[in-house]
Amino acid sequence: MSNLAWLFVAVMIVWIAIGAYLVSLSFRQRKLEARMAEISSSEDTA
């Protein structure tokens, strides 16, 4: 593989890793918000 191709691989790895971390943050936030809504609704119905 040429140096340019390796450079492309390195750059892709960096941005995919940061993108994946952002997705994981968003996923975790949605999960917590759903849990919060669930607790609130169960308190309201009780």
Added chain:
Amino acid sequence: MEMTGRDRKLIWLGAAAWTAIAISVVLIFFVARTAQATMGGQLQRIFYLHVPAAWVAYLAFAIVFLASIAYLRTNDRRWDNLAHSSAEIGVLFLALVLITGPIWAHPVWGTWWQWDARLTSTLVTWLTYVGYLFIRNLTVEPRRAGRLAAVIGIVGLVNIPIVHFSVYWWRTLHPSGPTPANPVANSGLGAPELTAFFASLAAFTLLFAWLLSMRTRLGRLADRVDDLELQAVTRGPRQPAAHRREVVVT
């Protein structure tokens, strides 16, 4: 959900970070000149991601250190949340350092990995903070896990000067790079390269600040959910509304 002042700041910080990243990408690929073939030629541009990622990891672990001390002194969950969030991001960026370094080294050194002082100490640092994150899941009691992790967060910082100065203290394959006293020495960097480098450094720092703000917000949300769950458990099932009314009347 209504947008708070904190949310607006987060949006502005994110916009600033991504603008800085866009500018640095242009500088890295269109302004910085191609290095000599002995340094990897085009591949040497990895340096503009590799070094700022290492800087972010240093910064993240310094925050872990300070926040861990503050947590042990005050027992305030907010400090623990800051330390935990910063460690998570530091581990991510140090992993990127450990991945991008060998990609550059493979064609230049002829090997992916050398057990030299810089590479080994960086790996040990990464494993230390992976341990920090792992230990938080070992115990179910969050305060106990936080205090245990805080001790690792404080002791772990010892690794940083070892990583940084390893290239001066021992003979290593890793380039020594510029020193604070002489930023141009050993670097072979001219004005276009230094501009791209510092732009990338600033962009990564802004990106770190944005990620840290989002991660600490997530930690606060998790704490609120824990509190609500605890309240729901301690309160037990509520009495029917009619009965409650009756109690109030009597």
